[in-house]
Every structure is written in structure tokens, then in C-alpha cells.
Amino acid sequence: MKTLKIILTLLPFVWSIGMIPFANKVHPIVLGLPFLAFWFVAGIFLAFLCLQAIYFIDSKHRQNS
Known part of the structure; x- marks a missing residue:
């Protein structure tokens, strides 16, 4: 779980x-944004999902203790 x-x-x-x-x-336009800007926006959503998963794992672990 720690890894x-x-x-x-x-x-x-x-x-x-x-x-x-x-x-x-890569230089295409994705959803009206240059690809690099789209990459950063996608990274923000990815960070949100990762933090939400970590919170879920921690809260589940805290309830078992």
C-alpha cells in the first residue's frame, strides 16, 4: 500500500x-488549446485524481485502525 x-x-x-x-x-491543437497547454490541464486533472485516490486509501486505512 505504501508503494x-x-x-x-x-x-x-x-x-x-x-x-x-x-x-x-507535438504541435496539434486539442480542444482548442495548443498541445502543451492541454498537457498541463490534463496533468491538473491527473493530480486531482491521484490525490483523491490517496485520500481514499488513507481514510480507508484510518477506519480499519
Whole structure:
């Protein structure tokens, strides 16, 4: 469970910072946004989902204690 929380914590960081060189090479328009702007917006939603999953895991663990 601890490794899952670590992966969920690092995933938004890797998405936003680590993958910029790869996302910056593509130049289409997605939903009216340049691809890099779309990438960052998608990263915000990904971070929200990861934090929600971590909260769910922690609250479930807290109820069992």
C-alpha cells in the first residue's frame, strides 16, 4: 500500500515536469488549446485524481485502525 501511495504521489510530477520534452515535440491543437497547454490541464486533472485516490486509501486505512 505504501508503494502505491508513492507511485500516486510521483505520477503528477512525472507527468508535468518529466514528460515536457516529449510533449513539447507535438504541435496539434486539442480542444482548442495548443498541445502543451492541454498537457498541463490534463496533468491538473491527473493530480486531482491521484490525490483523491490517496485520500481514499488513507481514510480507508484510518477506519480499519
